Amino acid sequence: MRVAENLNRALHGLLESDPRVHVLGEDIADPYGGAFKITKGLSTRFPDRVLPTPLSEGAIVGAAAGLALGGEAAIAEIMFGDFAALAFDQLVNFAAKSVSMYGRPVPLPMIVRCPMGGRRGYGPTHSQSLQKHFVGVPGLDLYETSPFHDAGALLPDVLARAVPAVLFEDKVLYAQRMFEDGAVDDLFAFDLVGDGPGVARVYVDDPEVFDCVLIAPGGMAERALGAMRRLLLEQEIVCALLVPARLHPFDVEAPLPTLERAGVVCVAEEGTAGGTWGAEVAHRIHERLWAGLRRPVRLIHSADSVVPTAGHLEERVLVQESTIFEAVVEAVRD
Numbered sequence: 001m002r003v004a005e006n007l008n009r010a011l012h013g014l015l016e017s018d019p020r021v022h023v024l025g026e027d028i029a030d031p032y033g034g035a036f037k038i039t040k041g042l043s044t045r046f047p048d049r050v051l052p053t054p055l056s057e058g059a060i061v062g063a064a065a066g067l068a069l070g071g072e073a074a075i076a077e078i079m080f081g082d083f084a085a086l087a088f089d090q091l092v093n094f095a096a097k098s099v100s101m102y103g104r105p106v107p108l109p110m111i112v113r114c115p116m117g118g119r120r121g122y123g124p125t126h127s128q129s130l131q132k133h134f135v136g137v138p139g140l141d142l143y144e145t146s147p148f149h150d151a152g153a154l155l156p157d158v159l160a161r162a163v164p165a166v167l168f169e170d171k172v173l174y175a176q177r178m179f180e181d182g183a184v185d186d187l188f189a190f191d192l193v194g195d196g197p198g199v200a201r202v203y204v205d206d207p208e209v210f211d212c213v214l215i216a217p218g219g220m221a222e223r224a225l226g227a228m229r230r231l232l233l234e235q236e237i238v239c240a241l242l243v244p245a246r247l248h249p250f251d252v253e254a255p256l257p258t259l260e261r262a263g264v265v266c267v268a269e270e271g272t273a274g275g276t277w278g279a280e281v282a283h284r285i286h287e288r289l290w291a292g293l294r295r296p297v298r299l300i301h302s303a304d305s306v307v308p309t310a311g312h313l314e315e316r317v318l319v320q321e322s323t324i325f326e327a328v329v330e331a332v333r334d
Helices: 003-017 057-069 081-098 151-161 218-235 256-260 277-292 311-317 321-333
Strands: 021-025 050-052 073-077 110-116 141-144 165-170 189-193 199-203 212-215 239-244 246-248 265-272 298-302
Touching (some): 003 021, 003 151, 021 057, 081 110, 081 165, 110 151, 141 151, 212 218, 212 321, 218 265, 239 256, 265 277, 265 321, 298 321
Parallel strands (some): 021 050, 141 165, 212 239, 265 298
Antiparallel strands (some): 189 199
């Protein structure tokens, strides 16, 4: 099963099992079924609860938050996550604050789906990874899809928390297969640690034996796995990979037993440097494990640039498998 199919099935299951749930977004109705076909078939089965909207991200998120605040539940799709910036006010000043500013906790079950990332040649305004701009907003949770986390379990869990959430979905990830039954391929195995959607832990033979721990969101998983394979075969460096479903608040407790055995930790993300999710993760790790680390957590990110349209230039800007490989070699050998 591909990640896109997994998301689509999860949405079908959610609408079928929970009559409160509404889906909103641009061009989400059949026969188009969304820009990336994640909402395919939903409007045919649930015509009253799948609501195509005008091109207004602020209106989409505002309407979704209003539905959730009024006792329903909502999943809003931003066609390209870059334009979540147009809904920033509704997310930060309406949805996120509404859960607490009335003097008592108020449930607001809402997920804003944001296809993000480059490697598709879509150019500067359709290829960004803007996760860092939403980190640290009180009352707003951040998640990212991954090939390790079943959306059929993730989406109901997020809505059950009744806290507004942004779900980032790497566009290249849509075509990749889901990993199942604890196996990635002939080399890597994985398990899930922690409560709820948990943190995927990928390892070679023994989850407690490694030279370095990599932490990466789901969209970086393919590149991280490629780097891990090269590191093992070419440098005899063994890595473990941690992929959280929930980016923020980052649950450092779930992977803590693994991190406690790590002298070297690297965090990879596709966004640019400065006030990043990776920096927040590093801060949380430094608070708990500073005395046991051989060096500060190494941050791996894309170049300080807009994302070019031309493929050869885009490759120079964005984090590649080779970027992770070189950073880990330097961190371990230093």
